[in-house]
Amino acid sequence: MINKYINSVNERREKKEYKELCFFGYGFGIFICVLFLSKYLFNNNNLDYDKYYKIGILFGAFILLMVVINPYSLIGIKKVISSLIYGIFNGIFIILLTILYYLCISPIGWIMRYKSKKNNEITSNFVEKTDEIDSSLKISKNKIYQVFQIISMFFKKEYMILLPSIIIMVIFGILFVFLQSNIVAPFIYTLF
Amino acid sequence: MKETIILGISCYYHDSAACLLKNGEILAASSEERFSRIKGDNSFPHLAINFCLNKANISLEDVNYIVYYENYLKKFSRVMISTHLNAPKGWLNYIYAMPKWINSKLWLESKIKSELGISKKQEILFLEHHLSHASSAFFPSPFEEANILTIDGVGEWATTTIGIGKKNKIKILKEMLYPDSIGLLYSAFTYYTGFKINSGEYKLMGLAPYGKPIYAELIKKELVKIFDDGSIQLNQKYFNYSTGLTMTNKRFHDLFGGNPRKPESLITQKEMDIAASIQKVLNEIMLKQVEYTYQQNKCDNLVLAGGVALNVAAIGYIRQHSSYKNIWIQPASSDAGGALGAALYIWYQKLNSERIVKLEDSMKGAFLGYSIKEEDKEVDEIIKHNGGVFEYQKEEEIIEQLAKDIDSGKVIGIARGEAEFGPRALGHRSIIADARSESMQKKLNLKIKFRESFRPFAPMVLLEDAKSYFSMNDESPYMLSTYEVVEARRKDYNRDLQGLDLLNEVKSDIPAVTHVDYSARVQTVDEKRNPFMYKVLKKFKENTGCSVVVNTSFNVRGEPIINSEIDAYRCFMETDMDILIIGNRYFKKEEQNKELYKENNKKRREYKLD
Numbered sequence: 001m002i003n004k005y006i007n008s009v010n011e012r013r014e015k016k017e018y019k020e021l022c023f024f025g026y027g028f029g030i031f032i033c034v035l036f037l038s039k040y041l042f043n044n045n046n047l048d049y050d051k052y053y054k055i056g057i058l059f060g061a062f063i064l065l066m067v068v069i070n071p072y073s074l075i076g077i078k079k080v081i082s083s084l085i086y087g088i089f090n091g092i093f094i095i096l097l098t099i100l101y102y103l104c105i106s107p108i109g110w111i112m113r114y115k116s117k118k119n120n121e122i123t124s125n126f127v128e129k130t131d132e133i134d135s136s137l138k139i140s141k142n143k144i145y146q147v148f149q150i151i152s153m154f155f156k157k158e159y160m161i162l163l164p165s166i167i168i169m170v171i172f173g174i175l176f177v178f179l180q181s182n183i184v185a186p187f188i189y190t191l192f
Numbered sequence: 193m194k195e196t197i198i199l200g201i202s203c204y205y206h207d208s209a210a211c212l213l214k215n216g217e218i219l220a221a222s223s224e225e226r227f228s229r230i231k232g233d234n235s236f237p238h239l240a241i242n243f244c245l246n247k248a249n250i251s252l253e254d255v256n257y258i259v260y261y262e263n264y265l266k267k268f269s270r271v272m273i274s275t276h277l278n279a280p281k282g283w284l285n286y287i288y289a290m291p292k293w294i295n296s297k298l299w300l301e302s303k304i305k306s307e308l309g310i311s312k313k314q315e316i317l318f319l320e321h322h323l324s325h326a327s328s329a330f331f332p333s334p335f336e337e338a339n340i341l342t343i344d345g346v347g348e349w350a351t352t353t354i355g356i357g358k359k360n361k362i363k364i365l366k367e368m369l370y371p372d373s374i375g376l377l378y379s380a381f382t383y384y385t386g387f388k389i390n391s392g393e394y395k396l397m398g399l400a401p402y403g404k405p406i407y408a409e410l411i412k413k414e415l416v417k418i419f420d421d422g423s424i425q426l427n428q429k430y431f432n433y434s435t436g437l438t439m440t441n442k443r444f445h446d447l448f449g450g451n452p453r454k455p456e457s458l459i460t461q462k463e464m465d466i467a468a469s470i471q472k473v474l475n476e477i478m479l480k481q482v483e484y485t486y487q488q489n490k491c492d493n494l495v496l497a498g499g500v501a502l503n504v505a506a507i508g509y510i511r512q513h514s515s516y517k518n519i520w521i522q523p524a525s526s527d528a529g530g531a532l533g534a535a536l537y538i539w540y541q542k543l544n545s546e547r548i549v550k551l552e553d554s555m556k557g558a559f560l561g562y563s564i565k566e567e568d569k570e571v572d573e574i575i576k577h578n579g580g581v582f583e584y585q586k587e588e589e590i591i592e593q594l595a596k597d598i599d600s601g602k603v604i605g606i607a608r609g610e611a612e613f614g615p616r617a618l619g620h621r622s623i624i625a626d627a628r629s630e631s632m633q634k635k636l637n638l639k640i641k642f643r644e645s646f647r648p649f650a651p652m653v654l655l656e657d658a659k660s661y662f663s664m665n666d667e668s669p670y671m672l673s674t675y676e677v678v679e680a681r682r683k684d685y686n687r688d689l690q691g692l693d694l695l696n697e698v699k700s701d702i703p704a705v706t707h708v709d710y711s712a713r714v715q716t717v718d719e720k721r722n723p724f725m726y727k728v729l730k731k732f733k734e735n736t737g738c739s740v741v742v743n744t745s746f747n748v749r750g751e752p753i754i755n756s757e758i759d760a761y762r763c764f765m766e767t768d769m770d771i772l773i774i775g776n777r778y779f780k781k782e783e784q785n786k787e788l789y790k791e792n793n794k795k796r797r798e799y800k801l802d
Contacts, residue, residue: 004251006242012309090291097290101283109279125423126354126366166272169294 321347328533403464422481561611
């Protein structure tokens with residue numbers, strides 16, 4: 001019984017890491033092989049480059065071999081390439097968010113501020129608690145349904161005006177999460 | 193009877209923690225930081241959960257309900273709405289926060305399930321942040337009925353809530369919403385005076401008695417509008433937390449005549465005066481709120497929770513001036529206690545279970561964490577392997593020896609029994625010393641804890657003798673309120689002195705635990721909750737006539753309080769502590785490997801700032 005839970009957590013972490021390394025190794029290795037093999041096969045102009053292409057093919061094959069022998073040896077390469085790709089993705093994502101911020105959020109925010117000018121004559125800043133407490137206990141099990149839950153919450157709060165930016169952001173979010181998921185990620189690396 | 197097991201979790205913001213209830217009884221609760229040794233650890237509390245499950249001798253499959261202390265969807269709605277309302281000023285905040293939300297926080301349920309390794313079909317419950325605090329305050333309290341007040345930085349929308357608790361039900365009546373927040377106001381001043389937010393607030397509180405509240409009127413005039421019911425409205429022109437990555441802006445800095453103090457730079461009279469001023473304003477706000485709750489429901493009992501409830505100076509002020517006869521504060525009032533509150537809410541409010549009120553509360557003295565056994569051969573081997581030299585003694589011998597050691601001015605580390613849940617060390621993971629010594633405060637701060645010299649230490653006193661030392665009529669087992677040293681024990685000192693010069697003055701016959709304003713953060717010790725420390729104090733009183741000792745948490749600056757036997761030994765070897773007690777093991781510093789001590793001693797320089 002002792003440490004059963006923590007052992008299972010470590011086991012899951014190890015399995016996940018192993019799976020990710022295998023995906024990365026196969027994806028990256030195949031990509032390098034295919035890239036340099038195609039270069040080699042279709043290169044008619046400059047034969048001097050052939051030796052570099054051969055080295056590239058061998059490197060790809062080496063990566064594939066390492067996956068079979070010991071995927072953990074690829075940790076270093078994976079870290080470098082992952083952080084590079086993550087940086088690029090993050091950069092693109094921040095640019096998209098900035099565009100969304102200035103084109104959508106700022107004008108909507110301006111309208112909201114205009115509509116809800118505060119009354120300076122208030123005598124208390126306490127408000128009645130209106131939400132039914134138990135309604136907060138359950139959150140849906142399904143991701144897509146969760147998106148609807150988020151949207152419905154803004155309906156309830158009478159902040160429907162926020163919907164455009166919420167919908168765009170959630171779409172970004174789904175894309176981002178999807179692209180970062182374990183299964184897809186190694187193939188995204190290969191795109192670059 | 194079928195057992196109902198509830199696991200409460202809080203994480204991802206600060207103070208991750210886990211708590212396990214079995215048929216409503218709090219079986220185990222611990223912060224993740226105690227195991228991971230990362231101060232304020234906010235990661236998923238795997239180690240704390242593992243500890244809870246082990247203590248109950250069950251596996252995760254046996255847990256009937258898993259509950260998280262916050263509703264992240266409601267929190268997201270607050271983030272989005274405030275982003276819109278602050279645009280275009282809040283771009284930086286938005287760019288910083290949104291990727292985190294979209295990438296992980298918005299899919300929290302899936303994340304928790306994946307971390308726990310449970311099926312996607314299994315249900316996880318989410319409670320509101322302040323409701324978790326309110327539950328943690330009321331359900332374990334010793335009251336059948338009480339008014340509830342929760343105050344912290346911010347949860348989903350609420351920053352302060354007022355409610356009532358009766359038998360096994362609580363109801364939130366009113367709330368104050370973001371961005372108007374007492375917690376954030378106090379944190380803004382914590383930031384401005386050069387301390388770290390979420391951990392430096394108690395330093396600001398400790399600094400307050402050295403200053404004069406000369407800025408209090410300015411704060412009330414420019415920064416915060418205080419209504420009669422204690423609700424507040426912050427002038428957002430002076431704050432940056434809604435739009436940027438800092439708490440205050442240039443306008444705020446200009447108002448107080450300069451930029452925020454750089455961390456670790458010299459603390460000047462200005463910082464002390466600011467600390468005194470914001471403390472005065474906080475006292476006023478909290479007292480008004482407390483009185484408002486009393487007007488709403490004339491009940492003699494009040495329970496409090498939330499980070500601001502850990503401001504012992506404000507609590508002491510409320511105790512003195514409010515209409516309430518009884519005040520009880522959740523000892524784990526910060527977000528860690530949210531895990532406990534969420535679990536208790538499910539047991540009482542959702543499952544409608546009967547609540548049996550205990551005279552001395554249901555927190556078991558807050559001793560809910562990792563347990564150090566009196567004897568353990570496996571642990572002995574590990575300590576010896578690490579160079580530890582010790583001898584086993586009977587409990588009575590240890591008590592006798594400790595009383596002598598305290599009297600001779602030695603500094604003693606104690607690690608026995610279950611660790612405390614919450615930020616206070618209450619005698620199971622404590623450093624104790626002689627409160628009568630004039631040099632003890634300085635010695636402990638600079639040579640043992642490696643922290644700022646101005647910080648005060650708390651007294652631990654026998655419950656039955658508390659009145660003869662401090663102006664108090666109730667007990668204070670969790671060290672959550674300040675009380676004044678009685679007139680008869682005070683000593684006059686040079687009032688012309690200012691700031692840190694006051695430190696060297698002898699203020700009472702227990703100078704090591706008397707702050708410059710004669711206040712002390714008292715812990716009363718009774719035989720039922722804390723039998724070992726009770727006996728030590730009794731013996732010490734027998735020998736010296738004094739039943740007060742210094743009690744400070746067993747850790748060094750920047751580290752969480754120690755948890756295990758090895759943590760205790762390592763901390764002992766890294767500091768100038770003289771004696772260490774682990775279970776029934778007695779360690780003397782001079783008997784330890786001197787080379788090891790020198791080596792560990794060098795590590796002092798590596799401590800992170802807190």
